[in-house]
Ligand SMILES: Nc1ncnc2c1ncn2[C@@H]1O[C@H](COP(=O)(O)OP(=O)(O)OP(=O)(O)O)[C@@H](O)[C@H]1O
């Protein structure tokens with residue numbers, strides 16, 4: 036595009052200058068009426084503008100192709116995290132979570148450990164707060180629970196089953212995850228709330244919307260809220276906390 040536009044403009048203006056030069060001389064001699072000269076300039080402008088549009092279309096096509104290729108690449112990516120053959124279904128009941136000497140690093144080597152030897156147990160009905168400086172690894176820690184990443188060493192168990200042996204669908208259906216950066220899909224608010232449970236009735240969706248916290252449509256056993264109330268004012272935050280206490284009495288909340 037950066038070559039195309041200036042080039043086309045150069046051609047356009049050069050043609051107008053040429054027409055003015057040669058046509059102007061003829062007009063001077065009296066062999067070309069001024070009206071015709073202006074008409075010729077108009078025709079040339081229209082013609083070249085159309086060609087300019089056409090060449091713009093070509094650049095649009097090539098940029099669309101690049102985007103489509105990238106999208107296909109994303110869609111055809113196969114997740115490295117998959118169910119094992121003996122994956123257990125329906126093994127999450129209470130939401131007792133145990134971290135046993137969990138270490139994690141984003142790279143393949145263990146040089147840059149984000150988490151190192153984490154041990155703790157979260158009981159059902161408990162609210163666990165994880166605090167730390169920016170980049171300390173809070174988001175990383177909670178993202179290990181639904182197995183968005185695989186632990187490098189150690190293990191995480193939910194109700195006694197290693198998360199690596201729990202069916203992924205189960206693992207992810209039984210927990211709500213309000214991410215640090217939430218995404219709204221370009222659709223209706225209703226569809227966005229219903230995203231976690233497509234079969235929910237209109238009534239349930241409206242009820243969830245009423246409770247200030249659409250994550251709750253799925254009635255999670257485990258609820259992870261990653262900095263999700265930091266953008267709210269104190270009053271709204273405390274309203275949400277009270278609502279959580281009332282509605283998710285037996286859930287494990289991070
Ligand atoms: N996808 C990723 N790939 C590689 N490194 C990452 C990735 N995500 C996070 N990190 C690194 O891991 C470390 C922990 O990041 P994390 O996002 O868990 O911190 P945090 O405690 O949630 O921070 P914040 O308070 O800003 O939310 C940081 O050093 C970060 O740069």
Ligand SMILES: [Mg+2]
Pocket residue numbers: 173174175215261262
């Ligand atoms: Mg974070």
